[in-house]
Amino acid sequence: MSPDLDPRVHARDDATRTAEATLRQHLEGDGWTFVTPTPALAGNARVSLRAAPSGTSAQVSEALPGEALEVLWDGPDGWQRARTLHDGYLGWVRRDALTVGTSGELTVTALRAHAYAGPKVSQPVVAELCLGSRVTRADGDVIEEQRRRWVPVRLPDGTGAWVQEVVLAPLGSVDAAALALRFLDTPYVWGGRSAWGLDCSGLTQVVFARCGHVLPRDADQQQAALQAIESPRRGDLAFFPGHVGLMLDASRMVHANATHMRVTVETLGEGDYGRRLAASLEGYGRWTS
Structure with missing residues (x-):
């Protein structure tokens, strides 16, 4: 497999030799079945995308009600391999959680x-x-x-x-930091993308989306998508191993975290948690497009 094929966004199943049609030129060997995805919508509830076709597997992301997806292939027991269109992220979803149609206006x-x-x-x-x-x-x-x-x-x-x-009601001009602060005390949920519960990159992705900026799903993907900077300002992202937060100024950060199990504000370098965060800081990123 090409090293550029990230399994989070490129759909292939070695066990069944099934892959999306766009990978035809990247996969070696015979016996592959290449599929063309079909459109779908998240239904009236948030749709959990899971790491495996099982309700006990980890949630890797969510599709919000009415968001567009595409279905790649059927799995066992009513599960389907699917992708959220806004970020290209893959997961397993329940067939009965999806519907057909066009996203509402x-x-x-x-x-x-x-x-x-x-x-x-x-x-x-x-x-x-x-x-x-x-x-x-x-x-x-x-x-x-x-x-x-x-x-x-x-x-x-x-x-x-x-x-x-x-x-x-229209949000009007949106300040990313101010919008992120509205999520304070939202419960931490691995793979979540809403104010009913979200994770660190879910928070930054949802907030940036309302500012008109499309971010990838995971923290490392978001770091790769932004321009690296030395000195942060309000609205920049701070990156740590497997974690991301949104800067309120040069030192304070709002983030969804499993330490407090909710969205909180930390000052980098202050207090036990703030010092641990500062010690593991990998850098900052800024949207420049």
Whole structure:
């Protein structure tokens, strides 16, 4: 295999001799079956991408409701090999967690939000949404109820629902550091990408996405994608072995971490954890495009 074929983003299975069609020129030997992916969407809930086709395997990433994926091949017991399109990241997903269609034109801008069966907060919750989820505007007028404005939408699987207009309000000009700080105390979840739970690179990826910057999924990939710099400023990323944080200034950093099991702010070089972080610092990166 070519050394450039990262198994996180290049799909191949040596056991079944199956690979994506784009790898045809990179794989040696006979007997390979090359597949062309088919489009899919994450359904009404966050979709867990796992390291292996098993519910007990590690979660490697998440697809948010309405995000686009592509399915490569079927695995055992209702599992499918799939890729999230925004970052090209691979994982195993449950077939029944996906749907078909086109990503909705409305993007949820609230960190966490609920979709309801009707235009009233006492109605049943039919879906959990989050920053970056995609829904479609449904037919019908906005309904005002006790000075709340309810928007009719269709969830990714086509189900009708209602959300308050405020959860779709444009973010306007976004400061990455300020947005990251809104995630303070969000629980740490390995592979997570939402305010319901996320990991270090999930936080930086989601925040940068809302600033219009597409980052890869993992910390080492993000480090390779950014320009290395010596002196950080607000909005730059700090990199450590298997870890990343977002700088608030030249020394303070916000990050999702398994030490506190939540999103916290640390000052590099201060306190026991801050000193350990400073000692393992690999460098800083800045978005320059």
